[in-house]
Amino acid sequence: MPQIISEGIILKTVNWKENSQIVTFFTDNAGKQSIIDRGGRSMKTKRGRIQTFSRLEIGYFKSERSGMGYLSEVELLESFSLEKDGVLGRLAFASAALELLYDLLPDDEPQTELYQITIQFLRLTNSIPKNSLLPVFLAYFLKNLSYLGYRPNFAGCIACGRGRKSAAIAGSGGENGPASKFYFFTPERGGIVCSSCQIMGEHYIKLQAERLDEIYSLQIASLAEAGAISISMKEGENILELLTGFLKFQTDVREFNSLKFLRDLRKVQG
Numbered sequence: 001m002p003q004i005i006s007e008g009i010i011l012k013t014v015n016w017k018e019n020s021q022i023v024t025f026f027t028d029n030a031g032k033q034s035i036i037d038r039g040g041r042s043m044k045t046k047r048g049r050i051q052t053f054s055r056l057e058i059g060y061f062k063s064e065r066s067g068m069g070y071l072s073e074v075e076l077l078e079s080f081s082l083e084k085d086g087v088l089g090r091l092a093f094a095s096a097a098l099e100l101l102y103d104l105l106p107d108d109e110p111q112t113e114l115y116q117i118t119i120q121f122l123r124l125t126n127s128i129p130k131n132s133l134l135p136v137f138l139a140y141f142l143k144n145l146s147y148l149g150y151r152p153n154f155a156g157c158i159a160c161g162r163g164r165k166s167a168a169i170a171g172s173g174g175e176n177g178p179a180s181k182f183y184f185f186t187p188e189r190g191g192i193v194c195s196s197c198q199i200m201g202e203h204y205i206k207l208q209a210e211r212l213d214e215i216y217s218l219q220i221a222s223l224a225e226a227g228a229i230s231i232s233m234k235e236g237e238n239i240l241e242l243l244t245g246f247l248k249f250q251t252d253v254r255e256f257n258s259l260k261f262l263r264d265l266r267k268v269q270g
């Protein structure tokens with residue numbers, strides 16, 4: 001068995017026989033890889049210890065017969081302490097991002113660009129001002145989906161291609177005033193629909209025009225630019241609700257913890 005060398009971050013670790021564990025990595029050159037770390041939970045392990053929230057160089061052997069990988073070497077390249085101004089927020093955002101990857105990444109498929117952008121996200125989450133954490137996380141979430149082929153369309157009507165502004169539906173006035181406009185988003189078709197392309201009985205999420213503008217700017221911004229977009233916790237929750245609703249239609253994943261963590265975070269921060 002030839003040794004494979006990758007760079008990777010840990011997505012999940014589960015205990016296995018005796019003092020071994022199965023470590024799922026997101027690697028730069030081989031995508032998601034679950035690798036057996038023999039004796040990894042023992043104090044006597046000879047090689048470097050694996051560490052979460054860090055860039056690691058790993059060496060492993062992959063059995064051609066069983067497809068199982070066995071960890072042979074570990075070297076720490078960079079670690080993200082996520083401790084600046086108190087641990088809670090940064091750690092929660094970073095954990096949610098890694099969970100999302102664990103849920104969505106297919107096995108054994110290289111995702112080089114998504115890997116690089118994930119590292120960039122972790123670096124930013126480690127260092128940016130606290131009020132930029134939420135918009136950067138949402139922008140990362142949207143980019144993550146695009147790389148994995150689930151790009152929701154906020155640019156215009158998903159059916160006829162009509163531009164965003166003319167796909168808006170005029171509100172009836174009332175408490176939001178006569179100028180309020182909104183959009184219908186279909187999780188099933190994965191985008192907004194104009195009034196002529198609506199299908200009777202189809203499920204829609206109603207989106208205020210301002211919310212859609214926010215999502216669209218988060219989707220097209222770079223991660224660094226996204227930090228300057230101002231998003232409240234409540235707005236962030238709405239956006240995540242929309243995206244997780246969309247993902248439930250598009251994938252087999254039934255439960256996303258990313259939404260729950262934001263609610264918890266909002267409770268703590270008041």
Ligand SMILES: [Zn+2]
Binds near residue numbers: 162196
């Ligand atoms: Zn249309």
